[in-house]
Amino acid sequence: MKKTKLLGVGITLILFMIQFTSYSQNTVLKGQLKGLSDGEVTLYYNNKSQSITDTVKAVDDHFEWKSNLDEPVRVSLNAGKEHFFFFAEPGQLTLVGIKDSLSTYNLKGSLMQEHEDLYRASTRNLMQEWDSLYKKIDSVSDEEKAVIERRRVEISQQFIVKAHEFIISYPTSPYSLYLINLENEYAVIKRLYAQIDPSAKNTSAGKSIALRLEKMSRRQIGSLLENFTQPDTAGNPVDFQQFKGQYVLVDFWASWCMPCRAENPNVVKAYQKFKDKGFTVLGISLDEKASNWKKAIKDDDLPWTQLSDLKGWKSDLVNRLGIEFIPSNVLVDPEGKIVATDLRGEMLEEQLKELFE
Known part of the structure; x- marks a missing residue:
């Protein structure tokens, strides 16, 4: 399950619409939308790791939006039932369009937008x-x-x-x-x-x-997986080093991740088949609530060691390894070297067969 889903067939960003924040003003957008009259426009964007919502009043179809941007940002501009996306950046920008046909807008002053227009063409x-x-x-x-x-x-x-x-x-x-x-x-x-x-x-x-x-x-094939320590379900710290000497599937998952839960039976099957041949699984949960985590372990009948710092996507280990979606896993050899990544379905069992049979 992706934290942030990156699609090759389109340009899709999720703009979280949470709060209004005021800034000093190095970016000025002067807009004219025919038919807007004395209405208002709302702009949603992310800036400096914050989700921003700005609402601007118009006078006789004209409005002015000001913000403080360090770099180009993707903005969603809403006017009534219509909306469109554009790139704003530091400097003076002008926007001309029609309120009920925003897709026909003309924006000047944004090099980023010019280049997106080239790509879209x-x-x-x-x-x-x-x-x-x-x-x-x-x-x-x-x-x-x-x-x-x-x-x-x-x-x-x-x-x-x-x-x-x-x-x-x-x-x-x-x-x-x-x-x-x-x-x-x-x-x-x-x-x-x-x-x-x-x-x-x-x-x-x-x-x-x-x-x-x-x-x-750090999680590519051939890399040594760095040591880490996380609490188990009893709260006791467990060090990854103690698993050296065997093949370990380090499996990133969470109780709320339905694709992870659907994958668990495949992992259980592989574990039961190869656990006596030098293979084990180490679960790393991105849960934040211990009760949900432990219930999922019980419900899915997962017999291997389970660890979690209960920090979700803010986990130090998740951040260090650049984990961007779950389920995700790495298969580590007895010396600690990664030999395979993101094994799904029958791929895990097939990989283990090559190693043990």
Whole structure:
């Protein structure tokens, strides 16, 4: 289950709408939306690790939004029932549009938005075909649905190709960094980041990707899994070092993660089959409530050692290893080296067969 889901077929951000905060003003957006009259617009965005909601009153279709931004941010602007997304950044911006047709807006002053528009132009035909297929899939036969699904997979791959082409063509663009951050595979992120110009790498967004790569590198095949200590269900500290000498599946999960719970029977099956051959499982829960954690262990009949600091996604271990979704796991050999990652379904048992049979 993803903390933050990164999709190759589209650009999707979740903007948490929580609180209103006032800032000094280095970003000014002067807007005109025909039909807005003396209404208001609401803007939702994340800035400096905070979720912000700003509401601005309009006068005769005109409004002015001010904020303090260190770097480009994705903003959702809502006017009545209509809304659209755009990138704001430090400086003077102008927006012209129609209240009841916000998708036709014209924004000037945002290089990030200019580059997104370039990318979207390159994928417009793909998006139109995707939308067309989506609309017809519920009204066709099963055979036609299968054809549509195959085509949608092809389109998804073409979106990825277009994104990678943009990154290579615009190595100094902050939008290239944005596209890289939508990826979730270490090797892909590393390859694309190598194409980025040093000037972009030195920005806040560029440094963030470098840190992400550093964390992800710690759970790649061939890496030694660093030692860690967490409490077990009785509250006693357990050190990972004590499991050396055997193969260990370090399994990240949580009681609230339904894909994790669905995967547990496969892990139990593999554990029962290979536990006497030098294999064990070490569960690391991202739960925050001990009662929920312990109940899930009992309900799923998980016999191996279970650890949790009950800090959820704020767990030091989760942060150190760059865990971004669960279920997630690493298979560690007797010397502490990672030999496989994210084994699902029958993959775990097949991997263990190669090692023990």
